[in-house]
Ligand SMILES: NC(=O)NC(NC(N)=O)C(=O)[O-]
Ligand SMILES: [Zn+2]
């Protein structure tokens with residue numbers, strides 16, 4: 520191959536591949552990684568010198584709520600994707616709720632796509648929803664290219680007429696049967712509604728409305744019960760499951776047993792369960808409110824042991840912001856504040872600091888959870904999640920000696936609140952490239968074009984693509 524045809528070369532960086540970290544040059548052409556070598560001739564290509572820095576695969580954040588269409592005053596594709604670009608995320612998957620209409624049928628998916636078009640700095644994929652009454656929509660949503668379906672076992676909250684509802688057991692069971700038949704994945708917010716709703720009611724009527732009262736109303740037991748019930752229906756339907764934002768090691772223990780029994784299950788946790796505790800929820804206030812809630816230190820240590828033991832598949836932000844006023848309810852009750860943490864910009868930097876710098880976790884293991892496994896679980900690994908020849912040139916250059924303290928003014932999200940403001944991180948995103956284009960540079964801010972980001976679909980639904988032809992050829996060959 521003629522090296523003159525490269526359009527960008529990233530030189531001298533320590534490159535995080537799957538299973539090893541090596542100093543390599545990365546050659547990019549037309550947005551794709553075409554060469555990996557000890558030394559490349561750049562010719563006329565643009566050179567990015569990553570000497571003294573690390574080059575990671577762009578993070579794949581499979582859990583964000585960007586609220587458009589309909590609720591763009593909470594968060595939008597432009598501001599949300601800007602935050603992700605600044606945080607080294609090059610692909611995200613937008614949740615089907617907290618927008619109006621929620622993504623529970625193809626007409627809503629069209630609206631979602633129209634809202635996203637031309638408004639994202641980095642690439643994106645979309646979730647569909649499973650709610651009572653929409654099981655006949657699942658097949659069309661899958662064929663349209665959603666990566667999977669999301670359901671809530673407890674009340675999701677939210678406002679407006681188009682509110683996304685939690686599933687009853689029959690919807691869960693029948694929805695799982697459909698999704699299993701489609702070869703899809705069901706993502707679950709796993710907390711028992713009857714436990715959490717009753718405990719919340721009891722606390723509030725006794726006037727117990729502090730951060731710790733809220734945490735006590737959503738105990739680990741409620742998560743365990745919901746995980747257990749979902750696994751029960753999965754056993755009876757063969758449906759693949761992905762448990763989002765799991766907050767306890769005990770839940771992971773149940774999931775481990777299901778995996779050992781051969782079930783197709785994955786588990787996600789979030790940086791906030793690893794970097795913050797319920798004490799932070801008390802001191803920082805509703806900016807650190809989420810459900811399931813932040814846990815105490817001993818729960819957090821057990822969760823860390825699961826992460827370090829390779830028992831967690833995916834780390835995602837669960838970026839779920841709201842207008843500032845909704846974090847400061849007039850009642851003064853912690854229960855009345857919006858539940859959702861705005862952390863999209865910090866996932867990679869929090870994890871590099873906490874897991875790699877402080878706990879010595881190898882970068883290769885960390886990037887499995889932040890890039891490869893999320894891409895692979897949701898059918899995007901033909902293009903995303905890994906630095907290899909033939910993959911999209913989604914890359915993050917990270918400075919390991921930055922030692923910077925996050926300031927409110929550095930946030931790109933629509934509403935400038937984050938529980939990580941004031942924290943010092945040793946590693947910092949220096950440059951983010953999405954398909955070979957620089958979209959963020961630490962010195963110059965957002966340098967990419969709004970609208971550079973494209974919709975990506977799971978490989979099997981990429982119509983007319985070479986990938987789809989390859990899949991067709993493979994299955995023809997098997998017959
Ligand atoms: N309606 C929400 O966005 N909820 C989110 N809120 C959290 N996690 O506090 C979520 O993912 O459950
Ligand atoms: Zn949730």
Ligand SMILES: [Zn+2]
Pocket residue numbers: 582584614837838839
């Ligand atoms: Zn969420």
